[in-house]
Amino acid sequence: MAATIQVDNLEIVGRRGKGTELPIVCNVSFSVQRGEMLALIGESGSGKTTVALSLLGHIRKGCRIAGGTIRVAGYDVTALTSHECRSIRGRVISYVAQNAGSAFNPALSIMRQVVEPALVHRTLPRRDLEARAVSLFRALALPDPETIGERYPGELSGGQLQRLMAAMALMTDPEVVVFDEPTTALDVTTQIEVLSAFKAVFAERGITGVYVTHDLSVVAQIADHAVVLKDGAIREAGTVSKILFKPEDPYSQALLAAAEPRSRQADLARQPEQRSLLDVRNLVVGYGQRTAAGLPEKVVVNHVSFSVPKGRMLGVIGESGCGKSTLARAISGLQPWAAGELLLNGEPLTGNVRERTPDQRRHLQLVAQNADSVLNPSKPIGQTLARVVRFYGGLRGAAATRRVNELLDMVRLSPSLASRLPSELSGGQKQRINFARALAADPQIVLCDEITAALDTVVAAAILDLMKELQRDLGLSFIFITHDLHALQSICDLIAVLYAGQAVEVGPAMALGKGVHHPYTRLLHDSVPLMEPGWLESTRIRRADETMPATLLNSLSLDPELCCFLARCPDRVSGLCDRVPPPVRSVPAGPRVLCHLPAPICSEFLT
Amino acid sequence: MIAMIEKFRSRHDRALLLIVFWLLLALFGPLCSSHDPGAIGSQSVFSAPSVAHLLGTDYLGRDTLARLLNGIRHTVLLCFASTLVSCSVGTFLGIAAVTARPWVEALTGRLADGFLSIPSLLFALLVIAVFGTSTTALIVTMGVIYTPGAYRTSRALAQRIARLDFVTVARARGESTPYIILQEILPNMAGPMITDVGLRFIYSVLLLSNLSFLGIGVQPPKVDLGSMVRENMLGMAYGSPAMIVPVVVIGILTVGINLALDSSSGRR
Structure with a gap:
């Protein structure tokens, strides 16, 4: 029997503005048999989403298919007119996008949106479709399957929306479903629920699919075959167990090595106990009016206490909405707190950064989360760094340039980058500059808010290595806020687990995985x-x-x-x-x- | 610096070139005609184009071309000045609303809502009825009318930028508010603001032409495009260029800049 999906020698080219056409996808061939799940693995920019979308006959504006054929369930997608494409999309092949939160229309109820693709193709009357949707909700283990359709997207969590989007894609009983990183934006505790709901439905309905992801451990759970893409070309293809356990291509090996949890820990146990550098004592941060007890109406960070010794790295972990970022804002003086104390070197810090002394500000630096927005896009990065050098150190002219070059060297970047604009740098390079800017202040403690969240695995691993090096070489302390337990375990000395604004557990990172823990940590x-x-x-x-x-x-x-x-x-x-x-x-x-x-x-x- | 100009030019070149062209025409255009725009140079009124009068004569027998060039000068310069007022005040207030204390935003927001709810032509009629017509009054009135729009645009832009991480980091570093506004926020909103300036300019051309057409805009002996149309209304029966050409020029001025802005924002 012919494969359900057959892609042969696919070539996709694109151009930016009026430039020449550049290949985005070159000579990609793969096939998926009925009932199988194929994983497309690659980093951002590897062309994995472009390939996945081309299965639906969708090519981004400015790009075109230059060669090859795509056959999906008997249709030659490359030869279809736009009208024919519309008739198969959602009926024969459907798509589950990455961010379910923004894929739903907030003004319509869930049920209206879930039955919409099936209504467009007039497969069944609305009443039957709604019954079908309810059975899908049940199969996907959604709470209250009978009534969840009456609710609105704003009332549901990210994991629930992601499952609802899968329900929407499955409404028409399509031959093929394309999943584009459906669990990347979710917390691990939610991801596991979504993955197992997906897997149960796949098995029950024998779905043929393509699953785009960069997370190899997800691939291990969900897919039968895998294709590793890099720069638009296939590096390796085969069964999942072959790719994960006997990779032959050096690039797949590098990907695996980066994903492997590995300890970057120096043996700190023998080093003498360091004095405490930053102390957080019973910190309460919240929004809204004060209540009678003097606490805010909506408490986001609830009596959190921990201390960071000099030269150590404290990891703060928790799911989204647990108050991690609010805690970071409070520590850096951007969000006043309602109760509690913050001590740096034993001196109390105020909740307003303007009222802190220049030295206090210098010693505590913030490295913000999003690599794309941390640098002023209209300034060359040399200027960005020079400003900090001048602001804190008072250096100008040649001395400032020398210091900027020194900083670039410290984060392993070439001094020639100083004249570039942020838009000309890669995500990893931007994050290194982000670091260099904090280091420019010559700080004692650096507060890193989810700095590896938006980076590819290999790049993120390099940033973690850099952090560990800086900790060792400069004796820096870090607070590393993350939702990635692997990253946390591999570099942190201490960890604090945050749940609903409370630090449910604070302790040495070494003890994680053994001994006694809070149920949430488990x-x-x-x-x-x-x-x-x-x-x-x-x-x-x-x-x-x-x-x-x-x-x-x-x-x-x-x-x-x-x-x-x-x-x-x-x-x-x-x-x-x-x-x-x-x-x-x-x-x-x-x-x-x-x-x-x-x-x-x-x-x-x-x- | 050169890189910045290059970037700026490549993004907004068409719209900018067009505005510069009209400004040059406004400044130097009247020098191109040997006729005095106020002098009655011919016995025949609404005469057809001839060698002596390239665009014919108007209802008093004055040279249409000389008056047209003079009219462009008034329309363009007046609108340019009022746009400068509305956009600089609007941008200032917009950024202030984002960076200053919350009551500033509440106050400016309500004021802007109030002004936006008054139809602009009525508002202009009212102000001119009270204060009389003068060039200054016109500039200030039109400036006030279009300030709320510019305020809205700049506030929305500044709000988005002020939430970005690089501004957060600058604030955490303890930078002063003027530094954050001038170095971090303003350079990153320049592009969309230029588009907005162009739109406000077009609006003010249309409003000024309306006012002059109603007889309360630019007063004789000065002349602008709108008042030329009004003066020469009778010429419509004769198909006189004195009435048609100013109308066409208003169209070219506004639609041209609009198209240029559209093409530059589409290419971004």
Whole structure:
């Protein structure tokens, strides 16, 4: 039988402005049999999305297919007119985009949007479609499948929207589904739910698909075959187990090496205990009017305490919305806090950066998140760095230029880049400049907010290496805010786990994965996908075995004094956890945990 | 610096060149005609184009070309000045709304809403009825009318830029507000603001022509495109260039700049 998807010698060229045409995709061939899932793996700019979209007959403006054929379910996509393309899109082949949050129209109810593609193709009357949608919602393990369709996108979480978008794509029973990084924007704990819902539906309905991703451990869970793309060309193709365990191409090997969790830890245990550099004590940050108790109406960071010793790196981890970024803003003096203290070298810092002394500002530097917006696009990077050098150090002219070159060298960039504009740099280079700008102040502690989140795996690994080097060579302290447990484990000395604004656990990074932990830390640890096929199933089974909460608690009706993780906790004890606020428990040589009964991580969790 | 000019030029060259052309025409155009725009040079009114009068004569027998060149001068310079007023005040307030305390935004926002709700022609009629017509009054009135629009545009742009990480980092560094405005925010909103300036210019050309056509804009002996159309209304019956040419020039001026702006923003 012929393959469901057959792509032969696909060539796509594109031009920018009036320039000459450049190849974007060259000589790509692959095929997918019915019921199989093919992963397209590559970094940003490798052409993986371009290839995936070309299956739907969609080519970005300014690009065109220069050669080759694409056959999807018997249609020759390259030969279709735009009218014919419209008739197969959504019916024969459908698409699940990366960011479900922005893919739904916020003004229409979910059900109207989910049945829309099927209505356009007039496959079934609306009533039947709605019944079908409900069964899909159930299959995708969405809560309240009967009524979720009446809700609006703003009322649902990112993971739920992503599953709803898959439901929308599956409404017409398409032959082929294209998934474009559907879980990249999700937290690990959500990602695992979405992945297992996807996988169950794939198995049940025998879906043929193409799954675009850069995350190799996701590939291990979801795909049968994989294609590694680089610069628009196939570097390696084969079964998933071959690509993941016996890669032949040097590029696939590099990708794997970067994804492999590896320790960059120096042996700090033998070094003497350093004095504390930055102390956060019972910090409360929030928005809105003050209540009678003097606390803000909406508390985002709730009595968080930790300290960062000199020359050490503290990792702050938590899911989106847990208050990580607000904490960073408060520490850097951009967001005043309602209660608590912040001490730098024992001196209290104020919540307004304008009221801090120049030295305090210099010693605490912020490296912001988004590589694309951290640099002023209208200034050459040399000027950006020179400004900081002049602002803090008072250097001008030749001395400033020398210092700028020194800084560029420190972040392993060539001094010739100084005259470039940020738009002429790659994401990794921008992030290095971002670092250099913080280093220009000659700081003692650097606050890094999700700096590797938007970078490709290989580039992110290089940035982590750079951080570790700077820590070692300059004796810098870091606060590294992230949602990536692997990155955190590989470079941090200490970690703080944030959940709903509370630091549920603060402790040494070495202890992570063994000994006693907060249930949320365990959940987090457990949800990071491993690069082994079958991990998803075994984790699901283990989760199902765990005593799930008998009744779902409404987290809003709970007393704010009680444990913030109560509604999701698998280990909660009724009569204790829902009555008494959790105490802070310290484990010898382990973390400080905010829980009644911190249970040890079972050893089999760690395999 | 050269790189910046290059970048600027490549983005906005057409619109900018066109505006420069009209400004040059406004400044030096009247020198090109030997006729006195106010002098009655011919016995025949609404005469057809001839060698002596390239565009014929108007309703009093004055040379149409000389009056046209003079009219372009008034229209373009007046509108240029009022656009300068509206856009600089609007941009200043827009950035202030974003960077200053929240009450500044509340106040300027409500004021702008208030002004926007008054029809511009009515507002101009009212102001001129109270203060009388003079060049200054016209410039200020039109400047005030188009300030809220420029304020809206610049506030939206500045708001987006002020939220970007590089501004956050500059604030965390402890940079002063003027530095952040001049070095971090303004250079990055220049492109869209230029487009906005062009649009405000077109609006003011149309408004000024309207006012002059109604007889409350530029007053004789001065002349602008709108008042030329009004004076020579009778010439419509004779197909006189004295009435048709100013209308065509208003069209070319506004549609031309609009098209140039469209093409430059489309290419970005």
